[in-house]
Amino acid sequence: MNITSRRSPCAGGLSAVLAAGALLAAGLAHAADPVKIGYLIPLSGSAAASIGKDMSRATHLAIKHINDAGGIKSMGGAPLELVEVDSRGDAKVAITEVERLITREKTPVLLGAFQSGVTFPATAVAEKNRTPWVVDLAAKADITERGFKYVFRPTQVPASSNAESMADFVTYAGKITGKPAKTVAIVYENTDWGQDMANTLRARFKAAGIDIVLDEGYPPNSPDLRPLVLKIKGKKPDVVTVTSYAADAVQLHKLLAQMQVSAMAYVGSAAGQIDSNFIPLVGKDIANQVFTTNGWAGYESSITTPFAKRFWDEFVAANKVEPNELSVSAYAAVWVIKDALERAGKADPEAIRDALAKTRIEGTDLNKLVGYDIVIDAKGQNPLKRYAMQQITADGQYRTVWPENLASKSYRMVWPMATAPKP
C-alpha cells in the first residue's frame, strides 16, 4: 500500500496551505501598519519659512533613515509616516490643524513647530487631547513650565540658556582680551521668542554691570528697519545683540554696516544668523566677524561617526546646503520619537507618552551628533543642551570661540571688531 501516494495530495495540500499561511503571516508582519507622526512646521509666511523648509528636509531624511533600517522593530518593523502640515507661522492655523491631526488623521504623536509663538498654543491643544507632542526647536521657557504631561522638549532648552550664553560670552570676551564692553543695545523681534530672550538678556547684562542703552523690540518683517538702526547708532553701544529670524537678521546686519554703526561686536542669537541663507544674502564682507550663539558646535566636533556622516553627506547632497543647529535638531527629534516608540511597543498615545517621559539617550551616536545627552526630566524638558558662541570668519565659516572646552583650537576670535565693517 502506497500510503504516501494516497496521502500526498492531502499532505501536499495541507503543507501548501501552511506554507501560504506562513508567508501571509510573514507578509503581514513586514507590512505592519505605519506609525503616523503629525508634523507642524512653517513652510510659508515669510518670517520663518526658509528655516522651516530646512528643518522639514532634515525631518524627512530621518524618517527615511529609520524606515530604511527596518522601522520600529518592537512593532514588527512598522515604518514611520510623516503627516506634514504647513503652520504658515500662524498660531490659529496650527491650532486648527492639530485638532484635525489628532481627531481625523489619528496621529498618536505630534512633532513641531519651530516657532515659539505657534508651538506654545498648539501644544496646549495636544495636552487637552492627551496626545504627546515632541517640540523640535521652540525655545519659549513656558512651553515646559505649565505642568503639562504630554509635551516633551528633548532637543532644545528654554531661550534663557541661549540668552545667558550671549551675555556670559560678552563678559568673558571683555575679560580675556582686556577690552570690556560697558554698554549694550538689545534688539529683538517682539513675538514670544524675542521677548523671552530679551527678558534674560536684560537681567544677565544688568547683573554683569553692563549698561543697557537701548532695549527695543520690533515687529518681525517690518518694511523698514532703518529707523531702528539709526536709533542704535545714536546710542553708540559697545555691543549690539540681534535676536531675529532670517529676513530681519539680513536686513539689520546690512543696515548696521551701511549706516556705519561702529561697535565692538554684533552678537546674534542663533536663528537668523545661522540660517543657511544668511551669509549668501548679506555677503561675506558684512557677515565677517559677526558673533552668534549656536546650539550646535559644528562639523569639527560633531560629525565624528558613520551615523553622523551619513546624515551630513545625504543632507548636503539632497539640499546643496550644509546642516546647521536647526536641521540637526529636527533630525534628532525624530530619532527621539523612534526611541520612544521602540519602548512603547504600540502606536498608542498614552504608551508613547509614558515612553517619552522616561527617555534616556546617553553616549550614543545620536548624542555625538547633537553634542549633548538626552534625558527627559519631570517637566518634559531635557536640561542638558548647551549653547556655544561662534564667530563668522572672512571666508564664511562658523568657528566656535566659547566656551573654552569647545572652542576651536585653530581659530582666535576677533574682539573688538577690526573696524566698522565696510559694506
Place this chain on the structure above:
Amino acid sequence: MSSTLLQALLSGIASGAVYGLIALGLSLQFGVMKIINFAHGSFLMMAMYVSLALAARAGLHPLLTAPFTALVLFAVGYAVQRWLIDAIYRKESAREPIGVLIFSTGLWIFLDYSFLALVGPDNHSVDSPWSNDVLVMGDLIFTYPQIAGLVFASLITAALVAFLRYTRTGRAIRATGQDREAASVLGIDSARIYQLSFAIGLGVLGVAGALLLPLYPVNPFVGDIFGLRAFVVVVLGGIGSVAGAFWGGIIVGVLESVGSQLIPVTYAEALIFVLFLAVMYFRPSGLFGVENE
C-alpha cells in the same frame, strides 16, 4: 542728537517716496474704477521677482531693470483687467464692485502661494555692490538705493500727474473716474480706459518693485506688508488723488522714521494707524482728496 533726527527725517522722506510710488497705482485704480485691489502687494512681489531675475540672470544693474519690470507689469495689468476683472465688473456695474474686491483677495492668495510653489520661501536679494554703497555728507549717510528711490519715485509721480492733467488720454481717464456715464456719452470708451488705468497702475508698481529690491529682500510674502501700507497711504492721501498718494507716502515714511527715534519702534507703527484713523474721522476724503475727483 539733532543730526540723528535730521538723518531720520531725510531717510523717512526717501522711504516715504517709495511707499508713495507703491500706492500710486492703487490710487489710480481706485480713483478711476472704484475697485479695491487686494492683490496689489502680490503684484509688487511679482515685480520684485522679475527685477531679481533680470539682475541675476542678465546681469543688469538693478535700476536698469525698471523699464522692463514696468513693461511686464503693464502687460500683466492689461491682461488681468481685460480678461479677469472686466468680466466680473461688468456683471455688477450698477452696484458697488464687491465681486472684484473678493476676486482680488483670492488673486492675492493665489499669487502668493503660486510664487511660493515656484520659487520657494527663501529670501533673495540683488547681489550688486552698488546696493551697499553709501554717500556720506558730514554726519549723514545715504545708500544709493535710497537716493535712487527718492529721485525716481518723485520723477515718476510728477510724470504721472502731468500725464493725467495735460494729455488727452489723461483727461479721459480722469473724466471716466469722475462720471463714467457722462464720459461715455462724450465718446470715451470706458472699457479701454479701465484697461489702460489698471495697466498704468501696475506699470508704475513695476518701477517701484525694481527700486525696492536693492532695499529689501524678496520672498513670496513680501507683498503683504507693503500692500497694507499702500492702503493706508492711499486712504490717507485721499482716494482718487494720485499726487495725494505720493504725499501720503511721504507722511507715512517720515512718521515711521522720526517717530521711531522718539518712541519705541512698535509704537511708531501704531502711530501711523492712529493718524490714519484721525484723518478718517476728521477728513474722510483724505488729506488731499476731493470728494468726487
